[in-house]
Amino acid sequence: MFAAVVLAALFVAYWHVGRQRTDVDEDVYVRAGWQYVHGVFTLNLEHPPTAKFLFGLAELVVGSPTTLGPRIVAATASFGIGLVLFAWFRRPVGFWGALVTAALWWLTPRANNPGWSDPGSGVATRIDRVALLEPVMMFFAVAALWAAWKWVTGDDRRRWVWAGASGLLLALSVTSKVTSALLVVAIIALPILFRRWWDLLTGGLIAAGTFLVAFVALYAPVGLVRGLSYMLEFQFRHAETGHTVVLLGKEYQFAPWWANAVYLLNGTSRWLVLALVVGLVLALVLRPDRLVAYLAIGLAAQIVFLVSSDVALGHYYYAAMPMFVALAGVGLGRLGWPRRAIGRRQGIVRIVAVCAVLALTVLPVVRLVSAVAQARPAGIALLDAKLEEHGITDGTILFSGYNIVAFQPYFGGRGTWATDADDVTAVVQGADTRFPMQPGVAAYLRDHADDLEYFRVDELRVWVPKQGSLRERDGVLERSPGSGD
Helix, strand or coil: CHHHHHHHHHHHHHCCCCCCCCCCCHHHHHHHHHHHCCCCCCCCCCCCCHHHHHHHHHHHHHCCCCCHHHHHHHHHHHHHHHHHHHHHHCCCCCHHHHHHHHHHHHCCCECCCCCCCCHHHCCCCEHHHCCCHHHHHHHHHHHHHHHHHHHHHCCCCCHHHHHHHHHHHHHHHHCCCHHHHHHHHHHHHHHHHCCCHHHHHHHHHHHHHHHHHHHHHHHCCCCHHHHHHHHHHHHHHHHHHCCCEEECCEEECCCCCCHHHHHHHHHHCHHHHHHHHHHHHHHHHCCCCHHHHHHHHHHHHHHHHHHHCCCCCCCHHHHHHHHHHHHHHHHHHHHHCCCCCCCHHHHHHHHHHHHHHHHCCHHHHHHHHHHHHHCCCCCHHHHHHHHHHCCCCCCEEEEECCCHHHHHHHHHHHEECCCCEEEEEEEEECCCCCCCCCHHHHHHHHHCHHHEEEEEECCEEEEEECCCCEEEECCEEEECCCCCC
16 A cells, blocks of 8 residues: 555656756746756845755756756655654654655645646646645754654664754755744744753754754855854745735735645645645644644644745745645544444445545645646647747747746747837737736727737747737837838
């Protein structure tokens, strides 16, 4: 059974991982990683460097600054989280509880938007199949939590090594992205839960010292003072200005406190969330021990951050998912396979109950596996080839309804959403309502339909002039002088 689950997990993590179109943030991290491993540190200093160093090293192995290597890093980090959870829970929860936990992590969707189930949409089927910072951050974070558990619950001299490992791993996590920093609350609380005051002092000093040394060493290539000051300045400014998001059909400049709950439901499905909530409740009511308290403190710390932040994007909820899944796995494992002896009939009833809860996840899992199996380049990734089929090999591509950081990886300087542009050889409209088409552009497309060739590329609507080119002046589209009748 374990081998079958692992094989399915490897398929979900790696199959067609290079086919999905480039994520909005992914291109920035990929270019930054390539830059960092070549000793240049100017891109994306608003986030710490470790994950991008790993992306860059993967790009060196692949041999070019493409998304494939960094995506393999992210997918491996995600797969590693499941391995850590399985290894961690085998003793306190049992084999089957550990396997349920790992399977819930490995085989369930965690998408960046509600379109994850549509293989033709080209969107990421899971956050951790694209080169984002969150998968790397949370792998190191979960590993740090496990190392701290082995430090506090161990009874030999080697447990002090685990204290240092916890500090090192937390440093690797925080220097990948700072969201995981609040998990230090759970690590500090752990020896208190066990009333091991000497461990809190000695092990705490070891962990803190290791963290500090590792943090400085990891940040040193970027410039510790320069990097930290820029990151803090940028993030404070970002919080003050907000970030435009559309939730439930309404636009917000500052995300409401419930924004990440919407992203969670959209990215995972209500059935999976229901199964996880049932498992979490079971963990809290069925012999809630120190392990449950430890995980609950970690989950609460991440939820506090997500609820209090005025900026919420579609992948931020990922930071809370490992603890959410872990608690659900503990609850379901202890329901179906309790450590104390029970009657055969009661045991069968409990296992059936666990299977009934897990049945809620079947549809999301099937949809995820189907999306992974059918993943293909789509939308913006196909646009250039489609334009070439219509004779467009150069000129300016005028975009609307599409984020500039999403089309730049494919068109660079050729793509624009400026209100003034020359030599426009194609007009492209996406589906992002934050970037509406200029009224003067829409009027020209409507009034000169006979002079334009129209076609679609998945969700993109494309207009190409049948003769010559166009130009835009102050948001008004017109025929370029001398470009035909």
